[in-house]
Amino acid sequence: DIQMTQSPSSLSASVGDRVTITCRASQSISRYLNWYQQKPGKGPKLLIYAASRLQSGVPSRFSGSGSGTDFTLTISSLQLEDFATYYCQQSYSTPPWTFGQGTKVEIK
Amino acid sequence: EVQLVESGGGLVQPGGSLRLSCAASEFSFSNYWMSWVRQAPGKGLEWVANIKQDGSEKYYVDSVKGRFTISRDNAKNSLYLQMNSLRAEDTAVYYCASIDYGDYKEFDYWGQGTLVTVSS
Numbered sequence: 001d002i003q004m005t006q007s008p009s010s011l012s013a014s015v016g017d018r019v020t021i022t023c024r025a026s027q028s029i030s031r032y033l034n035w036y037q038q039k040p041g042k043g044p045k046l047l048i049y050a051a052s053r054l055q056s057g058v059p060s061r062f063s064g065s066g067s068g069t070d071f072t073l074t075i076s077s078l079q080l081e082d083f084a085t086y087y088c089q090q091s092y093s094t095p096p097w098t099f100g101q102g103t104k105v106e107i108k
Numbered sequence: 109e110v111q112l113v114e115s116g117g118g119l120v121q122p123g124g125s126l127r128l129s130c131a132a133s134e135f136s137f138s139n140y141w142m143s144w145v146r147q148a149p150g151k152g153l154e155w156v157a158n159i160k161q162d163g164s165e166k167y168y169v170d171s172v173k174g175r176f177t178i179s180r181d182n183a184k185n186s187l188y189l190q191m192n193s194l195r196a197e198d199t200a201v202y203y204c205a206s207i208d209y210g211d212y213k214e215f216d217y218w219g220q221g222t223l224v225t226v227s228s
Contacts, residue, residue, distance in 0.1 A: 034214040036153075043203050043218035044145075044153065050212035087153055091213040095167040099153040 002026050002090050006100035012108040019075040021103045023088035028068045032092040035064055035073045038102075039084045047086075048073065075105075083107055110135045110217045112204050117222030124194050124226070130187040130204030130219060138182035141207040143215060144189050146200035154200075157189065158207065171197075194226045 003026040013019050023033065031051040036044035046055045048064035051071055061076040075082055088100040116128040128144070144156040157178040158167045166178055177190040187204050201223050205215040 032212055034212075036215070038153075043205075043220050044215070045218070046214055046216050049208070049214040049216075053212075055216070089153070089155075089215070095155065095158055096169050097155045097158075097213075099155065102152045 001096050002029060002092060002098055004088055004090055004098050004100040006086075006088055006103050008103060009101065010104040010106060012106045013078050014108045015078055015080060017078045017108075019078050019082075019105060021073045021086055021088075021105075023066075023071045023073070023100050025069045025071075025090055025092075029090045029092035031067050032090055033064075033066065033071045034089045034091065035062075036087045036089065037082075037084045038087065044087065078105070110206070112206065112217055112219035114202060114204050114219045114222035117202065117224045119225045119227065120194055121228050122195060122226055125190070125192045126194065126224060128189040128191065128202055128204075128222060128224070132185045132187065132204075132206070135206070135217070137185040141209045141213075142178075142180060142187045143205045143207055144178060144187075145203045145205055145215070145218075146198075147203070147221070148197075148200045151200075156202070159187070191224070194224075196226050198224060199226045200224060 005024045033051045035048040038044040052064045063074050065072050085102045085104045111133045113131045143158045159178045175193045179188045201221040203221045204219045206217045208216040
């Protein structure tokens with residue numbers, strides 16, 4: 001199975017900061033990489049798919065990059081509503097599909 | 109607005125069974141692959157199972173193979189997860205999610221989840 005490793009596992013940041021979260025796959029997954037945001041008590045929300053494509057309705061301060069094994073989610077200017085946990089997920093080939101362990105973004 | 113509403117969770121003893129349901133509305137359910145994803149308390153997300161639009165293809169995570177069965181009823185816009193031989197490690201919030209199965213596959217809509225607790 002393909003393992004997904006996110007870093008950091010948590011970070012503290014202030015409103016307006018630029019935040020970067022990385023995700024590494026245990027083998028090449030081309031661009032089959034998605035990013036989700038989850039707030040406490042809620043289901044996840046799709047932010048980025050195919051490594052860099054912004055889901056409809058998601059603010060443009062969110063962006064994704066990468067291909068192969070290394071990927072990045074960037075929030076260009078952190079807003080209050082962005083404090084949440086973020087997960088990467090690979091959908092390369094047939095399942096099993098796997099998630100990273102998550103990155104919790106907290107208020108500094 | 110797309111809505112996915114899970115139900116059927118609860119407290120069950122180890123070795124017991126439970127059937128989860130997911131009711132879909134405001135989207136073309138029969139045109140979508142569907143999935144179950146779970147999240148143990150305080151932990152990350154774990155993909156559990158996928159089912160094709162017509163039910164002809166199903167995939168499961170190894171830890172539930174032979175115990176869980178994913179199914180759907182397109183006439184009722186509903187997705188199901190039959191869970192047998194439940195174990196303590198199956199305790200989690202279970203989410204249903206739709207899959208955009210285009211060139212790249214992603215979980216585009218999610219429900220709010222239903223909690224399954226396996227304990228004596």
